[in-house]
Amino acid sequence: IRRNAGESEFHQAIHEVLESLGRVVAKHPHYLDHALIERICEPERQIIFRIPWVDDQGQVQINRGFRVQFNSALGPYKGGMRFHPSVNVGIIKFLGFEQTFKNALTGMPIGGGKGGSDFDPKGRSDAEIMRFCQSLMTELHRHLGEQTDVPAGDIGVGGREIGYMFGQYKRLNNRFEAGVFTGKALDYGGSRARTEATGYGNTYFVQAMLQTKGTDFDGKKVVVSGSGNVAIYTIEKVQSFGGKVVACSDSSGYVLDEGGIDLELLKDIKDMRHERISEYALRRGKGAHFIAADKGSIWDVDCDVAMPSATQNELSGKDAATLIKNGVMAVGEGANMPSTPEAIKAFQDGGVMFAPGKAANAGGVATSALEMQQNASRDSWTFDQTEARLATIMRGIHDTCHQTAEHYGAPGNYVLGANIAGFVRVAESMRKLGVI
Numbered sequence: 001i002r003r004n005a006g007e008s009e010f011h012q013a014i015h016e017v018l019e020s021l022g023r024v025v026a027k028h029p030h031y032l033d034h035a036l037i038e039r040i041c042e043p044e045r046q047i048i049f050r051i052p053w054v055d056d057q058g059q060v061q062i063n064r065g066f067r068v069q070f071n072s073a074l075g076p077y078k079g080g081m082r083f084h085p086s087v088n089v090g091i092i093k094f095l096g097f098e099q100t101f102k103n104a105l106t107g108m109p110i111g112g113g114k115g116g117s118d119f120d121p122k123g124r125s126d127a128e129i130m131r132f133c134q135s136l137m138t139e140l141h142r143h144l145g146e147q148t149d150v151p152a153g154d155i156g157v158g159g160r161e162i163g164y165m166f167g168q169y170k171r172l173n174n175r176f177e178a179g180v181f182t183g184k185a186l187d188y189g190g191s192r193a194r195t196e197a198t199g200y201g202n203t204y205f206v207q208a209m210l211q212t213k214g215t216d217f218d219g220k221k222v223v224v225s226g227s228g229n230v231a232i233y234t235i236e237k238v239q240s241f242g243g244k245v246v247a248c249s250d251s252s253g254y255v256l257d258e259g260g261i262d263l264e265l266l267k268d269i270k271d272m273r274h275e276r277i278s279e280y281a282l283r284r285g286k287g288a289h290f291i292a293a294d295k296g297s298i299w300d301v302d303c304d305v306a307m308p309s310a311t312q313n314e315l316s317g318k319d320a321a322t323l324i325k326n327g328v329m330a331v332g333e334g335a336n337m338p339s340t341p342e343a344i345k346a347f348q349d350g351g352v353m354f355a356p357g358k359a360a361n362a363g364g365v366a367t368s369a370l371e372m373q374q375n376a377s378r379d380s381w382t383f384d385q386t387e388a389r390l391a392t393i394m395r396g397i398h399d400t401c402h403q404t405a406e407h408y409g410a411p412g413n414y415v416l417g418a419n420i421a422g423f424v425r426v427a428e429s430m431r432k433l434g435v436i
């Protein structure tokens, strides 16, 4: 704790994994040898750097950049870049740590890493975003490579930002190295279905979880927080499975639409115009209401399935109690660590099926690995082909977590199943690679 002082999210993520490992080391005490667990908790490398850039008024702005290369026992570091004013080293470390186990769960040859900046893209012009991305990459490029470290998007980083970062990387290295970034546009080496993958993947995971209880999304009332990349494609897939999504949000508040969210309208407001979520209620008219963030929580809305898809610690113990009182039966985390430890405990004690982010939202990174495969073979797959691979991978992750939980005497505990299955894959590789 002293060594990572003040990094509360990092402590939270480590604590949750370590809590699950008691049952593994009881069965396999050799995991206690060679400080393996201590090494897994320590990033292999952390890079922190200055990002100076010039705004549209000619003023010099300074931001801080981060890349935490957490673990490369299974393959090159892999994980997104986040641009948000709340970013600090503790947040990037928690995300990199989670990413290591998530990537292991996909069964693919990718290590774990994460990066980002405290840059706030809101209200910035296109030219400012480009200059910022170019300055960031002028420093970061020397630490990346398709066999070394392969970033992607996350909060505040979508196709536009990836284009600017990849463009600067290509220029500095004088090499078209498509596999160094994922989440690229289709025109220059992106994969079909990558944009949809995290939201679709979470929906596939929750569908598999519901099926273990003989039910599915058809006719279920669903609440999805956020209205960014993950939320939008969660809503799309849930609707295609016959579920009715009645609420979504952004940091300003949430909209309640008992008639079911109009996805085309939401995409127009969020993807095309980059407006606030209150605009949805205004344009949708009768039946849709906007509730400001200081007036209520999206988790007050009664639903069968909750899919938090905005940010870490957005769903508290109190929110979980309200959801349980309202009869929620399943929770699927689209975001990384959106439920607090108190919320997770309440769901588990209350008999709610709970899918942790490191398993349920792994579809994004899994499809990034498929993008790397397409780049390596200079191929481009169809949407249906790629989505079919995603569906199979998500089913596999679900079954692995489910079976691991049973094997270790905690049936239905997907948190335990995900943590143990991810840990064992990373730990086995690390053992074989020696003390490095």
Ligand code: NDP
Residues within 6 Å of the ligand: 153, 154, 155, 156, 157, 198, 226, 227, 228, 229, 230, 231, 249, 250, 251, 252, 309, 310, 311, 312, 314, 334, 335, 336, 361, 362, 364, 365
């Ligand atoms: P986006 O930037 O596209 O969307 C983020 C959404 O969450 C926005 O609606 C945003 O609202 C809201 N949000 C962000 N911060 C807060 C906050 N502090 N309080 C309330 N709402 C907030 O990001 P993504 O959809 O890509 O990512 C969402 C989550 O999913 C993150 O936890 C990310 O790590 C995780 N994830 C993403 C993957 C991907 O492939 N994109 C893969 C795996 C996980 P506003 O616009 O008002 O800020």
